[in-house]
Amino acid sequence: MNERFFEGKGYEYHGIIHVTPRVALELCRKGALIIDVRENYHSFLHTIDVEQHFFCPASELDTQMDLIPHDTPVIIADAAGLRSVEVVIALKNRGFDNIANLAGGILEWVRDDLPVIKNKKERMSGSCMCMLKYRERKPGQKG
Numbered sequence: 001m002n003e004r005f006f007e008g009k010g011y012e013y014h015g016i017i018h019v020t021p022r023v024a025l026e027l028c029r030k031g032a033l034i035i036d037v038r039e040n041y042h043s044f045l046h047t048i049d050v051e052q053h054f055f056c057p058a059s060e061l062d063t064q065m066d067l068i069p070h071d072t073p074v075i076i077a078d079a080a081g082l083r084s085v086e087v088v089i090a091l092k093n094r095g096f097d098n099i100a101n102l103a104g105g106i107l108e109w110v111r112d113d114l115p116v117i118k119n120k121k122e123r124m125s126g127s128c129m130c131m132l133k134y135r136e137r138k139p140g141q142k143g
């Protein structure tokens with residue numbers, strides 16, 4: 001695909017193109033791939049629901065590198081759009097040039113009410129962070 005796929009679609013900061021979730025959704029419909037780089041241990045209450053999506057934790061990037069297509073525009077997503085910048089830099093250093101960061105991450109995607117798959121088993125509740133527990137799970141129930 002065109003190396004200028006992201007041109008005029010977001011904003012550039014320190015050599016990285018950042019696209020908003022709404023723009024990312026539009027770009028996915030035009031062939032871009034979103035890679036979710038959150039770690040396995042993070043809560044997956046929400047997963048982006050687009051056809052062009054795959055999960056690859058940042059810590060597994062080196063072993064999964066051959067799964068990332070060089071001929072497809074790629075948008076890197078994490079929870080808040082911070083760790084994903086590190087992944088974009090790592091991929092650029094490995095020769096990927098048709099790549100962008102999802103500004104605000106999956107939190108902004110959800111806030112913008114874009115398509116997600118909700119895993120109700122991952123919802124948590126509690127009066128403070130130290131008392132959080134899964135809402136949908138019964139005692140002793142796994143995953």
